[in-house]
Amino acid sequence: MAYRIFIDSNGVEWQAWDVLPKAVERRIGNRRACREPLPFAERRRVDRRQVDGRWTPLTSGLRDGWLCFDGAGSRRRLTPIPPDWESCDPPELEDYCRSASPVRLSSAARRG
Secondary structure, three states, X not given: OOEXXXXXXXXXXXXXXXXXXXXXXHXXXXXXXXXXXXXXXXXXXXXXXXXXXXXXXXXXXXXXXXXXXEEOOEEEEEOOOOOOOOOOOHHHHHHHHHHOEEEOOOHHHHHO
């Protein structure tokens, strides 16, 4: 995973990194599976990525990975990953960031 930090033309510091599907595939299995009955009620909610207890596959647009931008309390996702993002100049990286789609932050990410 490559990682860059840049400051955009408004003075906002952004972090950028690539997310590759192989890192996501480990989520396919159910790590929480428990073969023994629990002595208490299950409190976990069904994950939205699961359908009938199975993980849903990544959509075709995300299968090849995406570029994630995080800054000023927001997160953005760009797909496909531009081939020159690791070495391009900061103004071009800012253009990539501006063209990326906003992503809703999870409650854990909002708490910081």
